[in-house]
Amino acid sequence: MLNLRLYMAQRITALIMAPLTLGHIAVMIYAVQGGLSTGEILGRTQGSIFWFAFYGTFVLAVSVHAAIGLRVIIHETFGMRGAALTTLSWSIGLVLFAMGGRAVMAVTGGGV
C-alpha cells in the first residue's frame, strides 16, 4: 500500500526526525544527568523559538511518518484498503498532529 509518493514522504520525514530524536535523547540524558526539574526544563524551552521549531518540526514529521507506517501495517495485517484506509491514515496523522501540537505549545509556548 505504498506508492512512490507515500514512500518518499515516509523516508523524508524519517530523515528529518533522525537528528531530532537523537538530539532529544541527548537532551534528556543531559537533563537527567544534570538533575533538572520539570520547572527548570520548561524554563529553558518556553518562549524559545528554537525549541518551538525543533519540536514543531518533529511533530509535523512524526504525524506524517507514523500515519504512513501504521497505514501499511493496518493494510498488511487487517487487509483494509481503499477509502477506509485513507480516511483512517489521515485521522491518525491528524490526531497525532493535534496532540503533538498541543504538547509543543505547552512546552515551548509563552509560559504560564
Add this chain to the structure above:
Amino acid sequence: MTHDVDRHDTDILILGTGGAGLFAALHAQQSAPPGTKITIAVKGLIGKCGCTRMVQGGYNVALGGGDTVERHFMDTIQGGKWLPDQDMAWRLCEQAVVRIRELENEIGCFFDRNPDGTLHQKAFAGQTADRTVHKGDLTGIEIINRLMEQVLARPVEKLQEHRAIGLVPTKDKTALAGVLMIDMRTGKFRFVRAKTVLMATGGGPTMYKYHTPSGDKAMDGLAMALRAGLPLRDMEMVQFHPTGLLAGDHSRMTGTVLEEGLRGAGGHLLNGAGQQFMFDYDAKGERATRDVVSRGMYAEMRKNNNPEQKGLFISMAHLGPDLVRKKFKGMVKRCEDSGFDLAAGRVEVVPTAHYFMGGVVVDTDTRTALEGLYVAGEDAGGAHGSNRLGGNGVANSTVYGGIAGDTMGTDIRRMSALREPDEGVLAAEMERARRPLRQTPALVQPLRNRLQEAMWEEVGVMRTAAGLKRGLERIDEISAELLQTGVSADNLAFNLTWHDWLNLASLCEVSEVIARAGLARENSRGAHYREDFPDEGDLTDSYFTIARMQGDRLEVGREDVRFTIVRPGETILPDGEPETLVAAQ
C-alpha cells in the same frame, strides 16, 4: 456415446512451450493477419516444462571468425553420418544466424561474452569450430525465461496443464480438424478446433531406465502422429549422453546429466576397480563424442560383475577440488544437494537417454502430410540424421519453431473455415484415454520400470537382432498388461496417476517403433549400433527408416537419403579450408 467434452475454437493452436512452441507463438503473432486467435496449450506450466529449459551447453551458430554456415552444415551432416535431410540441415544452420540475433536483440537474452564484448563461443565434441553460444551452463533457462515472458505478455490464449491426447482429422482424413486434450486440473476433455496446429511437444526418450528429459516428456506427440497415420523417420536413433547421474532406482535424480564439460576439462571415467578405461575403446579417451563414450561405458559396464555397483564413476579430484568447485560451481552444488561430492570424491554415472533424432517427416517449412498439421523441434525428424551435435538441438527447435509460426501465419490466410472433426475418431480417442478408468486400479509405476528395463537392456546403447526381438516381446507384454491396469476414477482432477498411465501408453507405442526401426537398420550409424552389423555400410547408399501405421499394423520401410547439397566424400567448404579451426586440447 458422446462423452462430456468441452468444445473450443481457435485459429492457430500450438502444442508445447519449449523453444519450438514459444517461438512459433511469437512468429505467428507477427505474421498472421490481425485478429487471428492464437492458442498455446501445454502439458505443464508455460515455459517451465520441456527440455529446452534444461539446455546446458548452448546453441550452435556460425558467427564468423573463420566459421561459416557451410562449415556448420558440413559438421552437421558428418555428425549425422550422412543421414540428415540436407535441406533441413542447411536451413537449420543458415537460420540459426538470424535466430540468435533475434534472441539477443528482440527477446533480450543474455549470452556470455568475450572480454572484447563479442559473443563467447566454444566447441562441443564433433565440431570443427568454436561455435556454441551459451549462458554459463544454464543456456536453456535464459532462452526459455525470456521467450516465456514475451509470450506471457502477449494476447495469446493460454491453456496450461492441458495435455494433448489425440489428433482428430476430418471425416475424409485429408486434413486435421483439431486436437483432443485433457484439462489436467479438472480432468475434463476439451476438444480444440484450429485451422492450423503446430505439434511442438518435443521428443524426450523417457522409456529408458536412465534418461535426461523432463518429467512431462513421454513421446506423446510421436504417439499421436503415429495413430494419425503420419510417417515417422529415423526412429531407431536415440542419443545417449555418457554421464547421467546414478542415484538409485527410487530417485528422480537418476539419469540427470552431469555436464559434458566435465569430460572436456579432463575428468576421468573409472570402472569399479578405479581404473580409467576409455582409452581401451577410443584414442580420444573421455573426450570422444557422446555415442563413442556411451558405447565404451556400456561395454565396460557389461564386463563388471559386481552386482552392488551398476554404473561407473566420474572423478574430477585429480584436477584439484578447489579448481573443480570454481569451474563447475553449479554441477558441484547440484551433486552436493543430492548427496555426492563431485569436487573431491567420485560420482557414479551411467549413459542416459538424452535426445530423440527421429520424428515426423516434414518439409523445410514444417508442413506434414496432413493438411493443417505442422511439426517443429524434437518431434520433427530429419535435421540430425543419426546423431545430433551438442548445441544443434536448441538451434533446431528455435529455428523451426519460428519457421512454423511464420508458415502458419501465412497459410492461415487461405484457410477460411474451421474443419469438422471425424466424431468417430474423437470418440475413439476419448475411449482410449478412459480405458484405465474402467479397470481395477493397480500400480502403474512398476510397469513403467519394466518398460524402462526392457528398453535399456534390449533396445539401448548396443543392439542385436535377437535382443531387439526380445525387446519387442517384452514391450508387447507390458502393453498388454497396461491395458488391464486400472486407475481409480474417483477424482480425475489433477490425477497424476491417470497421466502416468497415459504417459506409459505413449511410451509403449513409440518403444515398439524404435525397436522395429532398429531391426530394420542393418548397419551401425551414429547413435544406432548393431553388434551384429557393426559396419556403417556404404555411405553413398545411405537409407533412412520410415515407420507408419497401416491400419492396425506398424510398417517400417527404408528410403534412400537424397544428397541434395553434398555427396559423401565431398565437401562444400572451399579448397584449402583447414579441417578444423578448434585448437587441439
Add this chain to the structure above:
Amino acid sequence: MDGQSQTMDVSVWRGGEDGDYQTYQVPAYESQTILDVVSWIQQYEDPTLTYRFACRVGMCGSCAMMVNGEPRWTCRTHVRKVLTDGAIKVGPLRNLPVIKDLAADMDPFFDKWVAAGGVHTPSASRNEPIAPVDPDGDDRVTASAGIECINCSVCYAACDTVAGNDDYLGPAALQRAWTLYNDTKHDNRAGILDAVSGTGGCHNCHSMGSCTFYCPNELDPMAAIAGLKRETARSFFRNRKG
C-alpha cells in the same frame, strides 16, 4: 545406514485451501529428495496425490513446496537436510492459491512478473548485428546478478509482505525489473521505474530479506529491490526539480 528397513513419517497436505495433513510411512533411502518422497507416495501408496515437477534438477522451478514450514525446491532438497525426528511435513507453496494437494496456482506470480515490466523491449532487431557488451561493465554486472532466476516462487512464498499485501509484486518480479533496468539493450528503462512505483510496487518491500535468505540459487532480490528504490527516489527528486 541400511536404508530400506527404515521409514519416516511424512505428513502431506491433501485437498484445496481447506484441506488437511495426512501422514504416510515412506521408506528411507540413501539418496532421496523431498520430490522423491512425494513421488513415492503417489506411485506406490496413494495414487491420488497431486504435485508438480518437471526438470528434477533445479532448473525449471516448478517443484517448490513448503517443507517443515519453509519454502524449498523439493527436487534439490535432500531428505537428510530436513528430516527432524524421523518426520517431515510437506505443504503447498505459501502465498499462492492451492489447486490441489501440493500443486499451487502460479498464475498470480507470473501476472505480477509481467506487471512489474519484466519483459524485454527491444532496441534492435534480428536484422542488426549483435552489439558488443562489456562483460565487466557495471550495468552488465548488476543486471547479471539476478539473471539466473528460475522463477520458482520460493522467495515469493517466503515474503511476509506478499502474504499481507495482495497487490505487492513480490521479490522475483521486482528483481527481474531491476535486471531489465540495468540492461542497456532494454528500450524502455523509464517505463520500468513507473511499473514498479505503483501501489504494489517496490516501495512496499520492508527489506525483511527472506527472499534472499531462501532463494535456492543464492540470488539477492532484496538488493535488487533496494536498487529500484534508489533509482525511483532519484527520479523523484529529478522530476521535482523540473
Add this chain to the structure above:
Amino acid sequence: MMRPARAHPLWLAFVLHRVSGVALALFLPLHFYVLSLALRAPERLDNFLTFAELPLVKFAEFGLVFLLAVHTAGGLRLMAMEWLPWSAPQKSLAAGAVGFAVLLSGTFFLQVI
C-alpha cells in the same frame, strides 16, 4: 495455513523495527498528552514526574528510549541500504543498529538510576 519458520537475522530486524514503530506510535500520543498537561495543570505534571521516579516506570522509560533508538538506528540502516550505492553486509549492519540502540539506551538507563 502454515507459517514459515523464518527467524533469520534480517527478518528479526524487520520485526523489531515494526514492533518498535507501533509501540512508539502508541506511546507518542500518551507522551504528548502528558506534556500538554504542563500547560493546563503543571502540578499534575509534577505528580506524574514523581510517579516517573518509580523503578518500574524507569524501566519502562528505558524501554521507550530503547525503542526510539532502535527504531531510529534501524530506519537509518534501511535508508542507507536503499539509497547508498553500496550494499554492505546487511546482517552486520542490522546487528550494529541494535547494538547502537542498546548502547544508547543503556547509557540513558545508567543515567536515570
